Amino acid sequence: MLNLLILLFSLLVSIYEGSEILNTPWEWEHTAIFSNLTNEQLKTTKDILLIDYFIFAAKFSPIYPIVSLIATYSITFQIIFWIKNKLTRIISFWLITFISIILMITLKNSPTQGLHLISILFGLSTFISISIALFLIKNNMEKNTSID
Structure with missing residues (x-):
């Protein structure tokens, strides 16, 4: 909220x-x-x-556009974690990664400092999304291979 x-x-x-x-x-x-x-x-x-x-x-x-993008990412991540299906959750993080990479590349060479900072934010979100997706994959694989 x-x-x-x-x-x-x-x-x-x-x-x-x-x-x-x-x-x-x-x-x-x-x-x-x-x-x-x-x-x-x-x-x-x-x-x-x-x-x-x-x-x-x-x-x-x-400043405020960056805050709004961070809030958007936070809300999106929260919604994704509410998803029960693990595969859908993983695909969602890969989709965010793909979109963030495209936006980062598009804004990377911007002549204005503001869009350059936003490009860095998209790069950071790419790293976070990939990290979460890989963690979920690793965690899912460990649960599937464990002997109960």
Whole structure:
């Protein structure tokens, strides 16, 4: 429950900080990624989508976006540990690993410090996810080979 409140708070602050994109039209081409996908050309501030506020905040004020990503990972890990099926749990951690690697590689060469820090966070989450998945596999193999 606390993670959910932290996620909500950090998302709201991130969107508030990211609303600065409305005052920086020269950044729209590089930062308003999703708005550019849905519109042929960005002409007014009404064309900017909410998710692009978050991206702007991640690039230039990354503290709250990083907190929201950590809270998201924490909630996701908690949900995965609630899964009873061991194989599904292991596959879920490998899926998180795969997604984190893709995001880490995508953001690795970012010219902004904020996205570079988020790339490092994705690298750390990759390491944690792999470690948990390998631990679950090892633990499952030991239980299956033990003599009772």
